[in-house]
Amino acid sequence: QQQVKQSPQSLIVQKGGISIINCAYENTAFDYFPWYQQFPGKGPALLIAIRPDVSEKKEGRFTISFNKSAKQFSLHIMDSQPGDSATYFCAASITGGFKTIFGAGTRLFVKA
Amino acid sequence: DGGITQSPKYLFRKEGQNVTLSCEQNLNHDAMYWYRQDPGQGLRLIYYSQIVNDFQKGDIAEGYSVSREKKESFPLTVTSAQKNPTAFYLCASMLNRGTEAFFGQGTRLTVV
Numbered sequence: 473q474q475q476v477k478q479s480p481q482s483l484i485v486q487k488g489g490i491s492i493i494n495c496a497y498e499n500t501a502f503d504y505f506p507w508y509q510q511f512p513g514k515g516p517a518l519l520i521a522i523r524p525d526v527s528e529k530k531e532g533r534f535t536i537s538f539n540k541s542a543k544q545f546s547l548h549i550m551d552s553q554p555g556d557s558a559t560y561f562c563a564a565s566i567t568g569g570f571k572t573i574f575g576a577g578t579r580l581f582v583k584a
Numbered sequence: 585d586g587g588i589t590q591s592p593k594y595l596f597r598k599e600g601q602n603v604t605l606s607c608e609q610n611l612n613h614d615a616m617y618w619y620r621q622d623p624g625q626g627l628r629l630i631y632y633s634q635i636v637n638d639f640q641k642g643d644i645a646e647g648y649s650v651s652r653e654k655k656e657s658f659p660l661t662v663t664s665a666q667k668n669p670t671a672f673y674l675c676a677s678m679l680n681r682g683t684e685a686f687f688g689q690g691t692r693l694t695v696v
Contacts, residue, residue, distance in 0.1 A: 481624065503682075504683055506685075508685075513690070515687030516627075561627065563685075565683070566682050567683060572682065574626045574627040576626040
């Protein structure tokens with residue numbers, strides 16, 4: 473119930489392509505779904521987040537798609553760039569709750 | 585600039601020694617967290633604290649201890665009881681529980 477399953481574990485995309493990372497959850501009480509970006513040797517930083525009252529949120533080249541009935545959400549990176557090469561974590565939490573549950577992470581490599 | 589400062593960036597420990605990792609924040613956040621990051625395992629919660637002088641065990645608290653004597657400080661001690669302490673340790677804080685986490689730059693601990 474508390475897990476967030478993330479796939480794929482690693483991803484290689486050509487420059488200019490679309491990177492897609494998927495996450496699935498079980499606990500329907502989750503109401504905050506962030507994505508974090510982490511560069512090597514650094515701490516994660518919030519990239520984009522969504523709440524379940526909307527099905528899609530877009531910020532620049534980054535889009536979250538949210539499917540409440542399927543309990544799935546995904547990150548799409550359009551026009552992927554070598555600078556996007558990083559590890560991406562999805563997460564889920566309950567606003568006011570004590571814990572944030574993180575996915576296992578996806579290592580993205582964008583080939584120039 | 586507001587943020588979370590972790591020190592040191594790199595730490596080497598001999599087996600049998602206790603070491604303390606520092607985490608300081610000037611964001612005026614009540615909630616603070618310690619995570620451990622291992623390759624392919626995402627972020628695992630060690631301890632968290634919602635207010636001063638109160639903290640709770642996370643999912644992997646064995647071999648670790650914390651204190652929260654001041655709102656801005658949440659040090660983590662890795663004790664000799666922790667069997668496999670080599671990892672990347674991340675401190676985080678939240679303004680409101682269950683929302684955006686702000687991470688420090690991490691401390692890489694290596695047992696030699």
